[in-house]
Amino acid sequence: MASSSSPLVFSVKRCAPEFVRPTNPxxxxxxxxxxxxxxxxxxxxxxxxxxxxxxxxxxxxxxxxxxxxxxxxxxxxxxxxxxxxxxxxxxxxxxxxxxxxxxxxxxxxxxxxxxxxxxxxxxxxxxxxxxxxxxxxxxxxxxxxxxxxxxxxxxxxxxxxxxxxxxxxxxxxxxxxxxxxxxxxxxxxxxxxxxxxxxxxxNARNPPRITRIHHEYEEVTNTRGTLMTMDENNLVHRSFFFGLKEIRALRNRLPASLGACSTFEVLIAYVWRCRTIAFAVDPDEVVRISCLINMRGKRGFDLPPGYYGNAFVYPASITKAGMLCKNPLEYAIRLLKKAKAEMSQEYVKSVADLMVIKGRPSFTQPGNYLISDLTRAGFGEIDFGWGKPVYGGIARALSNISFCMRFRNSKGEEGNVIPICLPPPVMERFEQELKRMTKEEEPVRLITSML
CATH class of the missing domain: 3.30.559.10 (Chloramphenicol acetyltransferase-like domain)
Incomplete structure (x- = not known):
């Protein structure tokens, strides 16, 4: 695993911006x-x-x-x-x-x-x-x-x-x-x-009605003051590469009873846990992670081929910070699987209705981390005639939003890359925790209530 921090500098000469319009009316x-x-x-x-x-x-x-x-x-x-x-x-x-x-x-x-x-x-x-x-x-x-x-x-x-x-x-x-x-x-x-x-x-139904619980849109006001808040002007931007070695080390921590897990589930559970530890969140604070779930090609949603609008929701997994940090990785993965299982056609309709009823709110900010799996989105397949790109995907993360994408590093290793933004001291602790979890064996602990 490595983070990007290259001091690379080069100059670019740009022509004046112009507008490209449709060639026909x-x-x-x-x-x-x-x-x-x-x-x-x-x-x-x-x-x-x-x-x-x-x-x-x-x-x-x-x-x-x-x-x-x-x-x-x-x-x-x-x-x-x-x-x-x-x-x-x-x-x-x-x-x-x-x-x-x-x-x-x-x-x-x-x-x-x-x-x-x-x-x-x-x-x-x-x-x-x-x-x-x-x-x-x-x-x-x-x-x-x-x-x-x-x-x-x-x-x-x-x-x-x-x-x-x-x-x-x-x-x-x-x-x-x-x-x-x-x-x-x-x-x-x-x-x-x-x-x-x-x-x-x-679109929302007529009349709109919220029929599901949406932790990703809850208003959080009463906290202990340790939930993640970040100054956009004081953030470190880094990317982390997870090759076969790191992924294998994480999978070795998981019990057979957990069943099949995608690489994305393993990685985001790992990053969420390390990130929460790095922020030193009060154990009784409620933290959440929102994973984007796209409905294209899923049974019951009937989106036609060619639909190019936003077709996803991001149900949140929630728990107390203490439970997330003290339990093994398995605990976080089970939370993610539970939220994913709740995604349904009714859930999507309820989200659209919530938007109309509550004035199109933003997702929960304090203590929430959003991440999207774009490893199969297709950015790496776009060919303008010169062949496929050596890298194609999202260019950077935001303060509380990350993406997971495929990447082959300069050594030829295939893996996944996740960009992340954190305050400098939090980033230092985050990197230390990432290294610890991929090198050390973690003792088995009892998994209790999943608030």
Whole structure:
């Protein structure tokens, strides 16, 4: 296991930002987002970065030009991305399909992919250079819904970086759009999977009614003052790589009676436990973890192929900090499995209804940690003609949100990478606890009540 902290520095020369519009006329209309799309917790920009090596077969072709032309063609089908968000009654978000376009930046960097090494994983130290924050472009309302920067490298490779207004799409929905761009770049005139809007499928019922318990949206006010709170201006950003060795060490701690566990379940239970220990939370404080569960392809949800909106909920597992920290890893995994088992069609409807009844609240902040499994989202499969990226995925974590993605390090080891943000002293304790748990045998302890 290793964390990224490279002092890598390189310069980037950028052309002036421009707008890429659909190449053909598109409908001028207003389209509502779903009641899952427009919740407060999704009103932020999510960055994605993909690193592509040189391909001798593409010699003479400019990746920025190829992608820009393909983007304009794809926007004919995904024209809402070329619009702007507006807000209606009860904070309802809608897309005004103005056709103004996606913001696009063409750039060159004085480095090679080889020089970047393991810094291509999340928390890349030159993030601001390869995904430039155009002044005034990052607002949720009235701003471009997507910003793209294509940066050519000296070696012939390039970096594709994108920033998405999260209310428009989740990971799989964005990958669907990127697939359409890649198909256009390689000669198709129509995407192989046509986009479906139909955001009303995930709207609240009439009348709305909350029928399930939603710990992920609870208001937390009465605490002992030790729940995780962070100053956004004083955080350490690092990524942690978990190879076969670390995952095997964690699995060796688990009893056979626990049954089958995914690698994601093992890793996030481990990170949640270590993170809580590092914050030194009062044992009687209630802590929670919210794992995103996507409903695409799941029985009973009937989302059509081509739906590219947000199609997930994040039920929370809760427990007292003392129980989480003192019990073995098995305890946290059982909590995660219990929350996952409660996910149902009724649960999703109850979330949409809660959004309408309570004014589209954000998720619980104090003592909550959100994490999403994007190992199978498909970012690593996007091919604009140069082949697959050596890394493709989310570019960085937020203060209380992390992602789990596939990564192959410079030694050729396959594994998972999780970016995380913590205050400096907490990060130090977190790293120590991570190392301890993957090296030492933990004595078996009795698992008691799972508050």
């Amino acid at each position: 598109t409908p001028r209309e207003v389209k509502q987002l779903s009641d899952l799309d427009d919740q407060e917790g999704l009103r932020f920009q999510v960055p994605v970065i993909m690193f592509y090596p040189n391909n001798p077969l593409m010699k003479g072709k400019d990746p920025a030009k190829v992608i820009k032309e393909a983007l304009g063609k794809a926007l004919v089908y995904y024209y809402p991305f070329a619009g702007r968000l507006i807000e209606g009654d009860n904070r309802k978000l809608m897309v005004d399909c103005t056709g103004e376009g996606v913001l696009f930046i063409e750039a060159d960097a004085d480095t090679t992919l080889e020089n970047l090494g393991d810094s291509i994983q999340p928390m890349c130290p030159c993030y601001e250079e390869i995904l430039y924050d155009v002044p005034g472009s990052g607002e949720i309302l009235g701003s471009p819904l997507i910003l793209i920067q294509v940066t050519r490298l000296r070696c012939g490779g390039f970096i594709f970086a994108l920033r998405l207004n999260h209310t428009m799409s989740d990971g799989p929905g964005l990958v669907q759009f990127l697939d359409a761009i890649s198909e256009m770049a390689q000669g198709l005139s129509v995407p192989s999977l046509l986009p479906i809007w139909q955001r009303e499928l995930l």
